[in-house]
Amino acid sequence: MNGMARGLSWLVRRRAEAVQLQQQQARGIRVQVRNDNLEQALTVMERKMRASGMERLIRRQVDHHLKNSEKRVLARKNLMLRVRSQDLARKLRTILLKKIRSPLPYR
Template identity: 65%
Template sequence: MSAIARRVSTTIFAPATSQGLSRDPSQIQQWRGIRVKVYEGNLDRALTMMQRKMQSSGMERLIKEEQTHHIKNSEKRVLARKNLERRLRSENLARKLQTILIRKIRTA
């Protein structure tokens, strides 16, 4: 967990100027970080809440993308298959929406 915490602290709390970002408020928003309150000294619950917030905000995905360790071939195949399925789903959805729009335009 400490390695992830170090990555998160360097990723989240880095000042906007050092990362080459402008002072645009929409870009600064992503660098504000995740805050979790610890109630009654229950650190385990706070860590699980932080993990949920990281997953929901997409932060965990960004951290995993930045990791530079070796990825096994089996993991690469799984990721490639998931990306292919995601791309095919989005293409099918785009195709369906396009046919619906064409029908609406022709009938209108």
């Protein structure tokens, strides 16, 4: 039963993500070209794509073959991000524990 519930929750999450992606694609990004200035319109479009998160979605869907060296670079970057976030979490945890365990000053 638990496995079925887990599978169902995964399916519901996937469906919600798909609906959200369809809404973003249906909404689209519109840019006006003014005074035949295409360069400015392209920079505005890039800024809007970056702000909406569409650029991340496009980059996540890598269809081309990755070389082994690229895979190693990506794996190294992911490892460094994970290590950095774990270090930050450890530091924050020690700070919070010190605050919790320290006696309150008397007034």
